[in-house]
Amino acid sequence: MKRTVILTKPSAQQARWIEALKDQGYVVESIPLIHIEPLPETAAQRSVWLDFDQFHGVVVVSPAAADIVLDRLDAYWPQPPIGIRWLCNGSGTAQVLLPLLGSAVHYPQLGNRAEDVLALPETQDVQDQRWLIVAGEGGREVTQPALEARGARVTRLEVYRRTGIELGPETQQRLTQPNAIVQISSLAALDCLTSQASMVTKQTTPLLISSPRLDSAAREHGWQHIVNAQGASLEAALDALNSLQEPTS
Incomplete structure (x- = not known):
């Protein structure tokens, strides 16, 4: 069973990611964190x-x-x-x-x-x-x-x-759904998410991040489960996601 990937990029930048992720069997949800x-x-x-x-x-x-x-x-x-x-x-x-x-x-x-x-x-x-x-x-x-x-x-x-987008309670709850990983590719998005996330979210929700800089910042903010894709490209993200051990159904 493939993970759910929660895309936090601005809506206008998501189309290519959504198509590619769905083609590989991922469930994709859109929760933009940043407005351009x-x-x-x-x-x-x-x-x-x-x-x-x-x-x-x-x-x-x-x-x-x-x-x-x-x-x-x-x-x-x-x-x-x-x-x-x-x-x-x-x-x-x-x-x-x-x-x-x-x-x-x-x-x-x-x-x-x-x-x-x-x-x-x-x-x-x-x-x-x-x-x-x-x-x-x-x-x-x-x-x-x-x-x-x-x-x-x-x-x-x-x-x-x-500018960060304020998330409502229902949207914040979607971030903690089982089997989901949240894609983060900028400090602005990480800061926005961290400021609204509960302690439970930071302890249980995996983050797919794109650089050592984001890795360090996420750990400083208290996130416990971090996957470093070693790049912000779609290709790097897919490689990292596909390398994860898929949970048993």
Whole structure:
């Protein structure tokens, strides 16, 4: 018998996960924990979009950032500027960019951390190049200082914010159902869940997380059953889920 997987990603990012999980026999429930809110465009950001063709490379850190990038390109550029190296942290973000940008999109085949992006060949020889990072508010700021240390001139645009969603009592109870594992892929989602979870939930509900950073944070918050997928991609999550010993029926 396959587990129930509770997806906590924003609703707009769940379709590919739901299809793939169901194809492998999992029961899937949707309990979004985070709402993605695009930030108002500033004059400084507008200037960046208008000068987009001046960048040698663009790092897009999430599917939400990718959606906003494509929206801005559509608004300002009838055709995407050519010659830009597009980098992202995993297949989920790449799936958003590929239909428009095709072979210009690169991402690590193993790992999805900023460090893995910085190991790509496209980021090595960047002396005097202009690079853009498109991200949400907060988060790890690893890529910018690393590129700057390699001689690049880097602009960072924060284009959205994450806000936690308040769960009602019935929804909180669904998190503790037998045979369920809760997927968590961001600190914001973990913080939102932890602030609303009971002690029983933290002691009994397994978490499927995506990185050592989330692993450490979950343990500090008192979660007892943690499965580290070693990556935030759908493929990494499926590998981790399929490696779990299935409970006997």
